[in-house]
Each structure stands twice: as C-alpha cells, then as structure tokens.
Amino acid sequence: MVVRRVDRVAEPWGSRTPYGPGEDWPVRVDTHLADGIAPEDVDRWVQSASILHSNGDGIDIAVKDDRIVGVRGRAVDRVNRGRLDPKDLYGWQANGSPDRLTRPLVRRDGRLVETDWDTAMGAVAGRTRELLEERGPSSIGFYTTGQLFIEEYYTLGLIAHGGIGTNHVDGNTRLCTATAAAALKESFGCDGQPGSYADLDHADTICLYGHNMAETQTVLWTRVLDRLAGPNPPRIVCVDPRRTPVARHATVHLAPRPGTNVMLMNALLRELLVNDWVDHAYVDAHAVGFPELRKMVDDCTIERAAEVCDVPAGDLREAARLIGTAERLVSSVLQGFYQSHQATAAAVQVNNVHIVRGMLGRPGCGVLQMNGQPTAENTRECGADGDLPAFRNWSNDAHVEDLARIWNIDPMRIPHYTAPTHAMQMMRYVEDGSIRFLYVTATNPVVSMPELRRMRSILSQDRLFLVVQDLFLTETARLADVVLPAATWGEKTGTFTNADRTVHLSERAVDPPGQARSDLDILLDYASRLDLRDKDGAPLVKWSTPEEAFEAWKECSRGRPCDYTGITYDRLRGGSGIQWPCTDEHPDGTERLYAGGRFWSRPDYCESYGRDLVTGSPVSPVEYRALNPDGKAVIKAGEYLPPHELPTEEHPFQLITGRTLYHFHTRTKTGRAPELRAAAPEVWVEASAADAERHGWSEGDLLRITTPRGEVTARLRVSGIRRGVLFLPFHYGYWDTEAGHEPGTVGRAANELTPTDWDPASKQPIFKTAAAAATRVRATDGTPSSAPTTTGSRPVDAGVPATRGIATALVHEDSGGTGARP
Amino acid sequence: MSVVRSLRSLHGNKVGAAIEELHRAENDLAGALLHLSDRQRTDQEVFHVARDIARWSQQHARDLARVGSDYGVELDPEPEDESALLARLRQKAAEAVGRLHEPSLLLLADLRHIHREAAGVSLDWEVLAQTAQAMQDRELLGLCQDAHPQTLRQMRWADAKVKETAAQVMVTG
Structure with missing residues (x-):
C-alpha cells in the first residue's frame, strides 16, 4: 500500500498506478477533507457521483454535523476506481458558499x-x-x-x-453534446455511446479528436497515463490546434487550421481506403453507404488536406497508418470537433473509421462520442433536449x-x-x-x-x-x-x-x-x-x-x-x-453496444432517420427505409465547406474558445472553491511564440481581442498553440465583478466575441472559428499571465512560475487497495 | 467518340439551348439563395446555409459553361455576383426589422420561391441527363449525376425549413 499527500492543483492527475493491456486498472482512492477534519471525524459518508464534468466518477460525500466536509473517490466504481478530478476534490465547498440563494x-x-x-x-x-x-x-x-x-x-x-x-x-447540452448525439444518430440510427471506458484498458491505439481529455475528463486521462506508464503502452493520435497535455503524449499530433476538420477526416478516410485498411467482410455484412463514402472522399488527397488544414502531409500519412494498422482502436471526440465548423460531418467520419475498420462492440474497439456535462446523457434520453423521451423518433x-x-x-x-x-x-x-x-x-x-x-x-x-x-x-x-x-x-x-x-x-x-x-x-x-x-x-x-x-x-x-x-x-x-x-x-x-454488428437502426425502431450533413434537412421516413431497410450501420459523409468567417486584413487571427482543467462551465461552483479559484483566477488569451514575436508581444502583456461582436481584454500567455490562432477560456463572466452581468470597463467573457452560427445538422453553435484582431493595450511590468502552467496553457517561457496549490490543496492518495472495500 | 461527335452535330443546337437554359436557371437559383440570405440576416441558419448551398449552383453554372463549349454555346464561367456593398446595406436593414415577427411571413414566401426555382432546375437536370444518356455523352452524364442530387438537396432544404417554421409563424404572434 502506497499513501501520498499530493498537491492536486500542481499535479492534477496525481500518482501513477501503471498497468498493462487487458489488466484491471488498479485502485487509487483520493480523499480531500476540510482543514482540520480527519477521516475518523466524519459522521457519515453519503454515496454520489460527480456533477462537475461528464466522466461520472463515483464519490462519497463526507458529512459532519450535517455539513458537507469533503469527498472521497469510490474504489468500487467501474468509472474511477477511487480517483477524483481536482474539480470534485475542491468544488464541493461551493455548496456552503454564503451567497447561495435561499429565498425566491x-x-x-x-x-x-x-x-x-x-x-x-x-x-x-x-x-x-x-x-x-x-x-x-x-x-x-x-x-x-x-x-x-x-x-x-x-x-x-x-x-x-x-x-x-x-x-x-x-438544454444547454446543445452547446456541449448535441453533435455527439447527432453523429451517433447518423451512423447508428440512434443515440447511445457505442464504447466503454474499459476499452482504454485494451486499446493499442487511442485517437483523440478535438478532445483535450487531460482537462475535460481528468480521471479518464489518468487511466491513459497509467497505460502509458505500463508495459506495451498504446499509441496516441491527437488532433488539436493547441499543444495540450494530450498532444505532449501523442505519437502523432496534428494541429489543423480551425474549421478544417472535415477536410482532415475525409483525407484520413481516403488514405484508409487507398491502402485498403478496410474490413470488407464487416462492411459488407453490417453497413450501407460504403460506395458513396469512396466517392465523397475521392478528391480529398493527403496533399490537398495538407494544404487546406496546414498540416504536414507526412504527419497525416503517419496518423492514417496508425489508425489503419491498429488492432484495437479507441476513438474519442469532443469540442474541438463538436463546437467547430461542420461539426456533425467531422464527428460522423470518426464513426466511419470504426465501421470501415470493423472495430465496434469488442474489447478495445470503441467510439466515445463524449459529453461536456455530467448529466447531458439524461437531457438527451429523457426528452428535455429537443428529442422525445427514451430515444423515440418524433x-x-x-x-x-x-x-x-x-x-x-x-x-x-x-x-x-x-x-x-x-x-x-x-x-x-x-x-x-x-x-x-x-x-x-x-x-x-x-x-x-x-x-x-x-x-x-x-x-x-x-x-x-x-x-x-x-x-x-x-x-x-x-x-x-x-x-x-x-x-x-x-x-x-x-x-x-x-x-x-x-x-x-x-x-x-x-x-x-x-x-x-x-x-x-x-x-x-x-x-x-x-x-x-x-x-x-x-x-x-x-x-x-x-x-x-x-x-x-x-x-x-x-x-x-x-x-x-x-x-x-x-x-x-x-x-x-x-x-x-x-x-x-x-x-x-x-x-459495449453493437456487438456482432447488431444496431438499433431498423426503420421502425430507430430514433432518427438522419439529416443532410450540409443543409440539416431531416431525411424522410421513405428515403430512410430505402437506404437502410435492414437496420445496418450507415456510412455517411459530407463535403468540406470553407468556414463562414475567415481571417481578413482587419481580423487576421482565428479565435477559438475552450476550457481549463480547474473550472467548469461559467465557474458558478468552481469559482467559489478557493483552491480552484486560485489555480486559474482570471481570463487569459493564448497566442503562439511566432505570432508574439511578429507583433512584439511578451508573456503577460495586456491584449485587447476584438471581433465585429465585441471585445475582451486579457493578459497574454505565449503557449504552444498553432500560429494564427488565439485561444480564450470561456468560463469567465461577470458575477464576481461590480457590473454583475455585463462588461464594466472591459469585457472578459469569451462569448462577447463568438458569432451566432451553428452546425445545421446538430444545431450546435460554433465556438471555434471566429476571425479576430488583437492589439496590445499595455506592456507587462514583468508579471506573467496567471493562466495555469500545468495544462494546455503551459507557457513556452520556462521562467514563468509553475502553478501550485494553496495550503489546503493537499489530497490524500491511497494506492494499492483492492477496490473490494465498500 | 465519333458517335458522340456526330450526335452532337445532329442535335447539338437543341442540347446547347438546354444547357444555356439550365445555366441561366442555376444562376437564378444562386441569386435567389443569396437574396434570401441577405434578407434573413437575423435568421442565422438560413443566412449561412443559403450561402453555402448557393455555391453548389454557382459551381454547376461553371461546369455547364465548360461542357457548353462542346455544344457550341459560349457561357460565362464566372457566376453572377452581387455587389458586396448592396448586400451589406440589405443586411443592415434586415437587422433593423429582426425584432418584428412579420418578417417570418416573408421567410415563408422566400422559401416557397426557392423551392419552385429548385424544382425547375431539377427537372432541367432530368432532361439533360436523359439526353446525355441517349447521346452517350459520358462527360455530360457525369455532370448531371454529380449536380442533380445537390439540386434535390436544395429543394429539400427549402421544404424542411418551411416545415420547421410554418407553425411558429402562423400560430404564434
């Protein structure tokens, strides 16, 4: 048994418990209690799970004198095997915040x-x-x-x-998970996650498409880190314009120009077909639409994609080779695809990779079209999000x-x-x-x-x-x-x-x-x-x-x-x-769903007949019946269209918004937990070293970012983001400023800048392709941006002090237990 | 190819006229979509999708100009473009009326117009595809097979948007 006290702001993923392919992920129980409370002081532990991200980590809530005094991960839970995300370790304190609403x-x-x-x-x-x-x-x-x-x-x-x-x-799931649902409906006739987290235990290749798993599902990423630290680690393919923790661990990192995901995916699919990395028996038996796919991707050569996406052709080929030669492939998709231009068409291509490779419904072979929020799956299931209850077809x-x-x-x-x-x-x-x-x-x-x-x-x-x-x-x-x-x-x-x-x-x-x-x-x-x-x-x-x-x-x-x-x-x-x-x-x-190539896509049973990926028009029941009478998987693809808002002389940058590990949504809870608030206290803007040099900017300079919709002022973090792209975290609003709900003297909410535009198929708004300008308001006095150094916002300047937790950030980690403990 | 060539010389003038007519109709459809887009600046999906799929018609017009030369018709390969300035002025006007509900009625009328235009273009492609088969003109047939499905998607889009908005427009307000 190994017990450690770990600053989980400084080490968000905690200690390693390495394991090999096909083995059980070892237990590690994380506990964080209020200052001065020991485990034996706790009156009772009450069962729960996380609602500060979508991973669904099992939690026990510590109660003393009828107050919440801390949390502990549930060792028996299949999802986290005792581990907790920093947001959960510290975020429970928001419940007891003095400014809770207590009366209507x-x-x-x-x-x-x-x-x-x-x-x-x-x-x-x-x-x-x-x-x-x-x-x-x-x-x-x-x-x-x-x-x-x-x-x-x-x-x-x-x-x-x-x-x-x-x-x-x-629901606001429209902003976070609508494309996951839409993509699953297109490919499988029905919502429902095909894969399982346990597939990570078996995978030899893991592809993360626009999914900074290290920050959005930290415990799941901990599982990947433990595989990487063990024997026969998986190969990682990362698609992300930022140099995220995922990118730093990747075998191949593709950093495409924002808004070009469909071109990238169409080219990867074309490469799979050209090299015949295709399970023809599976496709023949279990899918429709394969000939149309071949035609759709025919002109998306690696060379064309390299130009459109601005990614080296060799890297694209290597990514396709890793995917094409994988024997146990797990793919996971999130906001880099869902909140970008042509969201559904891009996400559907990830499903298509698994269909053409016949890699569904077996250990280590699964797609994870992820969610952003803890109960988004239920908004989708229960009829509260623009669908009818229990995946009924409107x-x-x-x-x-x-x-x-x-x-x-x-x-x-x-x-x-x-x-x-x-x-x-x-x-x-x-x-x-x-x-x-x-x-x-x-x-x-x-x-x-x-x-x-x-x-x-x-x-x-x-x-x-x-x-x-x-x-x-x-x-x-x-x-x-x-x-x-x-x-x-x-x-x-x-x-x-x-x-x-x-x-x-x-x-x-x-x-x-x-x-x-x-x-x-x-x-x-x-x-x-x-x-x-x-x-x-x-x-x-x-x-x-x-x-x-x-x-x-x-x-x-x-x-x-x-x-x-x-x-x-x-x-x-x-x-x-x-x-x-x-x-x-x-x-x-x-x-796992869809074992043996059996789907829920029969015309009389399926949740959706699908939509046109470009226009969003619903497919009619008659068309669907003709297309897929026997309820197979549907291979569908969309043609690449240029993004709606391209950089101009006046607005030369592409702005993407996103999140940080330490906050959830609009910081309503995480902004009220001292450890999390201190870890990422204020908004920042990221730019590449090349762009900073070209404009004469330095780490910590105050920049004003503008689009035709508004402006935001933020300190610069020179990070590993690709050139020509700016990044703003979207968490920071105005509730903790004097103005209360709107900009006072300066704007700080990233969404002041984003356009009203959405993917016609999933209706998910586009947060990752806006043309923006940036100018320096004030040069730094040497103070760097307060953006976390532990995450995707890691500075290129090694002199920036590392992010550390405040005194109460220490977490008790207990590895080596069996998980049998209730 | 000699059969194709002789068929072209026999029937070329009629086919050329059909290509010319379709070229005009595709340009009109692209124009109608762009006009709809400008008028509905405050209905963001209409604004963007109409622009996205106007490109299809513009591409079809370009392709038709290319094959048209085989049939002796000279067509402008560059799609007609509206003055950007004019478009911006219309967008400003649309933003000013975005708070009114009545423009939605205008949207229904505009979608009806798109649907009719696209239906006409669709039938024109049908005629041309049949002709191409009879004349064994693979290039023309290939163009029809690529273009016609996109016309049908334009038509379905107009239909779907009407279905989506009609109840809200007619019943509430």
Missing part, C-alpha cells in the same frame, strides 16, 4: 426583491396560463441544462411536451402514439410536426417576440451562449417573462422576472448517467440552505399549479418523490435502447454504477 426573488419596480414561494410560483404559473390563453403553447419555452437529474428532466419533458404542449424544449407516428399511451394523453397533444426546437432557434423566437415566457433551469446563457451582447439584449426585453432556477444569482438570474432558489448535488436525491452509459445514484447528504428546494419539487409545484391532467382527468404528473419519478422513467424506457428497467435505487446503492441497457435479460448492464 421577484422583480418589483425593476429590482429583484425577496419573496415567498407561493408568490413566486403564483407569478410563474399565472404568466404561463395567461400566455396559453392569449398566444398558445408555442409562446412558452424551456431552456434546461446538463446538470439536473433523470427524475427532473423526465418530469420537465412531460410538463412541457405532454402538459403544456410546446415544442420549445432544449417523425415516427407509432413512437409518438406509444409515448402518448404511457402518458395517457391524446397523441395530438405532443407536438411532433417538426423536430423539437433547438436552443439557438428558441432564442431567435424570443428575439422576434413569438416566445414570451422562458423558463431557464440550472444554466447561464448570458455567459455560455455565443454573442453575449445579443443574448443580453434578447433576455432583457420587457415583453419576455424570464424565470431562472439556480443556486446563485448568476448573470442570467440578474435579468430574470422570477428567480427560484434550487437545491444541488448533495442536497437532493436522484440518478444520472455519464458519457459511457454508467448510471449512478446521488443521495441527499444534507439539507439545502434556507428555503431552497430541489428542482424536482419546484417542477412538481409548477405542474400542480397549472393543474395539468391526463385524458381521464387524473393528474398528468403521477409522482411526488425522486424514486417514484425514476420508476415512471423506467417504464417509459422499457423496450427502448436506453432500457433502465433492470435498475433500482437499491441496486445502485453500495456498489458500482451500472451501464444501460440494463434489463431482466442483462441484469448487470451492458458494457
């Missing part, structure tokens, strides 16, 4: 004032009813999150789609009728004349005044959506009734007509599912502060005030506790791909999370 607020004479629940909910339900009478259900919209629980999403979807009858329901009448049967309502009450409205379109409807009521749960569009000046203007309109349900007075909450104080992780019970389909239970450990209530309780109150009924006159929402809601959700999922019927709260207690589908037939869940 309503706007009176232009100001938000405290009120009671009855007044606040009376106003919310009252305005809903007025609008239903005056303008109909399409004047009502719901914008939710990737951070609530299954029970809450399912209830929200029922209220909105089945009760109110609006088509306008989406353009299949039989599916809508089946849903109406479960909800006991007339099918006509469920809008399905077109796909549920996506978030960007909903904001457009708010802008043109056709949506007049917007109910926002647990998200902060005034910082996270593109083009913030526009967002602030849209959401501050007098004719809009804005409801915000959150933990803190966020930037968005400051514009609301009613603010509802919500309970969060550790203060309420519910379930959620990570990016590899692992379902976890998160139990209530302590009471929420003041009068704050769980999101489920608030939604149930809303439904009861609206007096929503089924077709027999009984209440539409038939549950009142999380467990009852979960049982109802299970029934809704029965027989669908995401079948939860074999899972109960009790089965989730004590042990590891369980991967869906979990049924009587597969009581322990399902590690």
Whole structure:
C-alpha cells in the first residue's frame, strides 16, 4: 500500500498506478477533507457521483454535523476506481458558499426583491396560463441544462411536451453534446455511446479528436497515463490546434487550421481506403453507404488536406497508418470537433473509421462520442433536449402514439410536426417576440451562449417573462422576472448517467440552505399549479418523490435502447454504477453496444432517420427505409465547406474558445472553491511564440481581442498553440465583478466575441472559428499571465512560475487497495 | 467518340439551348439563395446555409459553361455576383426589422420561391441527363449525376425549413 499527500492543483492527475493491456486498472482512492477534519471525524459518508464534468466518477460525500466536509473517490466504481478530478476534490465547498440563494426573488419596480414561494410560483404559473390563453403553447419555452437529474428532466419533458404542449424544449447540452448525439444518430440510427471506458484498458491505439481529455475528463486521462506508464503502452493520435497535455503524449499530433476538420477526416478516410485498411467482410455484412463514402472522399488527397488544414502531409500519412494498422482502436471526440465548423460531418467520419475498420462492440474497439456535462446523457434520453423521451423518433407516428399511451394523453397533444426546437432557434423566437415566457433551469446563457451582447439584449426585453432556477444569482438570474432558489448535488436525491452509459445514484447528504428546494419539487409545484391532467382527468404528473419519478422513467424506457428497467435505487446503492441497457435479460448492464454488428437502426425502431450533413434537412421516413431497410450501420459523409468567417486584413487571427482543467462551465461552483479559484483566477488569451514575436508581444502583456461582436481584454500567455490562432477560456463572466452581468470597463467573457452560427445538422453553435484582431493595450511590468502552467496553457517561457496549490490543496492518495472495500 | 461527335452535330443546337437554359436557371437559383440570405440576416441558419448551398449552383453554372463549349454555346464561367456593398446595406436593414415577427411571413414566401426555382432546375437536370444518356455523352452524364442530387438537396432544404417554421409563424404572434 502506497499513501501520498499530493498537491492536486500542481499535479492534477496525481500518482501513477501503471498497468498493462487487458489488466484491471488498479485502485487509487483520493480523499480531500476540510482543514482540520480527519477521516475518523466524519459522521457519515453519503454515496454520489460527480456533477462537475461528464466522466461520472463515483464519490462519497463526507458529512459532519450535517455539513458537507469533503469527498472521497469510490474504489468500487467501474468509472474511477477511487480517483477524483481536482474539480470534485475542491468544488464541493461551493455548496456552503454564503451567497447561495435561499429565498425566491421577484422583480418589483425593476429590482429583484425577496419573496415567498407561493408568490413566486403564483407569478410563474399565472404568466404561463395567461400566455396559453392569449398566444398558445408555442409562446412558452424551456431552456434546461446538463446538470439536473433523470427524475427532473423526465418530469420537465412531460410538463412541457405532454402538459403544456410546446415544442420549445432544449438544454444547454446543445452547446456541449448535441453533435455527439447527432453523429451517433447518423451512423447508428440512434443515440447511445457505442464504447466503454474499459476499452482504454485494451486499446493499442487511442485517437483523440478535438478532445483535450487531460482537462475535460481528468480521471479518464489518468487511466491513459497509467497505460502509458505500463508495459506495451498504446499509441496516441491527437488532433488539436493547441499543444495540450494530450498532444505532449501523442505519437502523432496534428494541429489543423480551425474549421478544417472535415477536410482532415475525409483525407484520413481516403488514405484508409487507398491502402485498403478496410474490413470488407464487416462492411459488407453490417453497413450501407460504403460506395458513396469512396466517392465523397475521392478528391480529398493527403496533399490537398495538407494544404487546406496546414498540416504536414507526412504527419497525416503517419496518423492514417496508425489508425489503419491498429488492432484495437479507441476513438474519442469532443469540442474541438463538436463546437467547430461542420461539426456533425467531422464527428460522423470518426464513426466511419470504426465501421470501415470493423472495430465496434469488442474489447478495445470503441467510439466515445463524449459529453461536456455530467448529466447531458439524461437531457438527451429523457426528452428535455429537443428529442422525445427514451430515444423515440418524433417523425415516427407509432413512437409518438406509444409515448402518448404511457402518458395517457391524446397523441395530438405532443407536438411532433417538426423536430423539437433547438436552443439557438428558441432564442431567435424570443428575439422576434413569438416566445414570451422562458423558463431557464440550472444554466447561464448570458455567459455560455455565443454573442453575449445579443443574448443580453434578447433576455432583457420587457415583453419576455424570464424565470431562472439556480443556486446563485448568476448573470442570467440578474435579468430574470422570477428567480427560484434550487437545491444541488448533495442536497437532493436522484440518478444520472455519464458519457459511457454508467448510471449512478446521488443521495441527499444534507439539507439545502434556507428555503431552497430541489428542482424536482419546484417542477412538481409548477405542474400542480397549472393543474395539468391526463385524458381521464387524473393528474398528468403521477409522482411526488425522486424514486417514484425514476420508476415512471423506467417504464417509459422499457423496450427502448436506453432500457433502465433492470435498475433500482437499491441496486445502485453500495456498489458500482451500472451501464444501460440494463434489463431482466442483462441484469448487470451492458458494457459495449453493437456487438456482432447488431444496431438499433431498423426503420421502425430507430430514433432518427438522419439529416443532410450540409443543409440539416431531416431525411424522410421513405428515403430512410430505402437506404437502410435492414437496420445496418450507415456510412455517411459530407463535403468540406470553407468556414463562414475567415481571417481578413482587419481580423487576421482565428479565435477559438475552450476550457481549463480547474473550472467548469461559467465557474458558478468552481469559482467559489478557493483552491480552484486560485489555480486559474482570471481570463487569459493564448497566442503562439511566432505570432508574439511578429507583433512584439511578451508573456503577460495586456491584449485587447476584438471581433465585429465585441471585445475582451486579457493578459497574454505565449503557449504552444498553432500560429494564427488565439485561444480564450470561456468560463469567465461577470458575477464576481461590480457590473454583475455585463462588461464594466472591459469585457472578459469569451462569448462577447463568438458569432451566432451553428452546425445545421446538430444545431450546435460554433465556438471555434471566429476571425479576430488583437492589439496590445499595455506592456507587462514583468508579471506573467496567471493562466495555469500545468495544462494546455503551459507557457513556452520556462521562467514563468509553475502553478501550485494553496495550503489546503493537499489530497490524500491511497494506492494499492483492492477496490473490494465498500 | 465519333458517335458522340456526330450526335452532337445532329442535335447539338437543341442540347446547347438546354444547357444555356439550365445555366441561366442555376444562376437564378444562386441569386435567389443569396437574396434570401441577405434578407434573413437575423435568421442565422438560413443566412449561412443559403450561402453555402448557393455555391453548389454557382459551381454547376461553371461546369455547364465548360461542357457548353462542346455544344457550341459560349457561357460565362464566372457566376453572377452581387455587389458586396448592396448586400451589406440589405443586411443592415434586415437587422433593423429582426425584432418584428412579420418578417417570418416573408421567410415563408422566400422559401416557397426557392423551392419552385429548385424544382425547375431539377427537372432541367432530368432532361439533360436523359439526353446525355441517349447521346452517350459520358462527360455530360457525369455532370448531371454529380449536380442533380445537390439540386434535390436544395429543394429539400427549402421544404424542411418551411416545415420547421410554418407553425411558429402562423400560430404564434
């Protein structure tokens, strides 16, 4: 047994526990407790999992005197085997922050004032009813999150789609994971992660496409680092314009020009075909569309891609060779593809690599189309994100009728004349005044959506009734007509599912502060005030506790791909999370989907018939039936189009936005944890050494970055980013500045600069291709940027002091246990 | 090739006229898409997709100019372009009316126009493809086979956008 005390700000991935291919990943239990608390002081440990990223790490919450005093990783959990992400190790402290919302607020004479629940909910339900009478259900919209629980999403979807009858329901998952879902629907007819994290234990080649796993899924990256430190390590292919920790470990690092992912992927696919690195037997038996792929990529030669993407041809060939000769290939995709130009067309090509190589549904052979947020998978499953519940197909009448049967309502009450409205379109409807009521749960569009000046203007309109349900007075909450104080992780019970389909239970450990209530309780109150009924006159929402809601959700999922019927709260207690589908037939869940080339893509069963990758038009049922009558995998590809906003003389840089290891989303929680706040205290901008030299800039200079939409001022970090590209982290808004929700003297939110533009197929906004200018406002006095040195923002100047944790950042790491401990 | 050549000399004038007509129709369709894009600056997806797929028609016009010379028609290989300045002025005007709901009605009318234009172009490609087969002109047939599916995608896009927006436009507001 090895015990270490580690500063996990300085060493985010902690100690190595090396292992070889096919072996079990060793246990390492990470514990962090409040200063002065020892493990024996803890009154009780309460089971949960992480909600500060999408990895789904199992956590036990330490409680003393009915307060949360720390966290410990769950050794028995298949996902993390005891390890925790720094965000989880320190982020729990935000729960106890003194500025939590404890009472509802309503706007009176232009100001938000405290009120009671009855007044606040009376106003919310009252305005809903007025609008239903005056303008109909399409004047009502719901914008939710990737951070609530299954029970809450399912209830929200029922209220909105089945009760109110609006088509306008989406989550901020539109910004983080919409392309993952869209790409899976295109290739496999249905959402659902094909691979499993355990595939990393077996892989000989791991490709990360626009996925800085080291910072977004730190525990999963720890698994890769442990493989790299063990015998027969895997080869790593990294596609990223920044020199991230992943890139530093890569066998081949491709740093393409932003906006050219489709050209890069089309060329890699062409190279696989040219060299016949193709499993023809698999393709013949299990896929349609192969001849069309050949035609689509025919003119995407390595030489052409090298020019368009500005990547050396030799590196492209070498990457293709690694992929083409892999025997156990794992691919993982995230925002570098999802938030970039032609998102779905690029992500689908990663699926195509696995289809043509026949590498699906076997150990070490899997695709991970990742999520950004902890419960994004559930937003997608439960019908809260622009899909119908349990992957039902909105353009299949039989599916809508089946849903109406479960909800006991007339099918006509469920809008399905077109796909549920996506978030960007909903904001457009708010802008043109056709949506007049917007109910926002647990998200902060005034910082996270593109083009913030526009967002602030849209959401501050007098004719809009804005409801915000959150933990803190966020930037968005400051514009609301009613603010509802919500309970969060550790203060309420519910379930959620990570990016590899692992379902976890998160139990209530302590009471929420003041009068704050769980999101489920608030939604149930809303439904009861609206007096929503089924077709027999009984209440539409038939549950009142999380467990009852979960049982109802299970029934809704029965027989669908995401079948939860074999899972109960009790089965989730004590042990590891369980991967869906979990049924009587597969009581322990399902590690990998699509074993043996069996898919969920039959026309009468599939979730989606797909979309045109360029125009976004839905494929009609008739076309799909003709294309894929037997339910095979669909090989589909799109032609490369140049990005919509290219650099000009006036705006010579390409701006990409992204994240850092130490913060989540708009820092609502991580900005309130001292260790995390100190690790990445303020916004910075990254530029390459070549660009800095050309413009005479130095590390720490204050730069102003402008696009036609706005400006941001930030200190320069000269990093390993490719030339011609600027990077801004998107986490920094205004809640901890004097102005509160908008720029005071200077802008610092990256989304002041981003364009309102999205991928037509997945409707995911584009955050990675904006043309920008940069000028120096002030030369540094020698102070470097405070950007972390441990991560993708590592300075090229070795003289910059390394990022270290504050005194309370020490974490207890215990390696060598068996994991048998409950 | 001699068969092709003699068929071309026999029927070349009619085929040339068809190519010329399609060249004009593709240019019109590209123009209609760009015009729609400018008018709908505040509907960002329409703005961008209309521009993206206008390129297809512009490419088709270029390709038709190339094969047209085989049939003795001289066509302008460069697609017609609108003055950038004019386009910017229209965009500013569109931004000013973006807060009104009524422009959505205009969007439906514009999409209907695109759908009709694209349907016409689609039939023209059909005629040309049949002709190319009869004349055993592989180059012309290949062009038809590459271009026609994109025309159908342009048509489907207009149809899908109408389906997506009609209810919101007609029922709310």
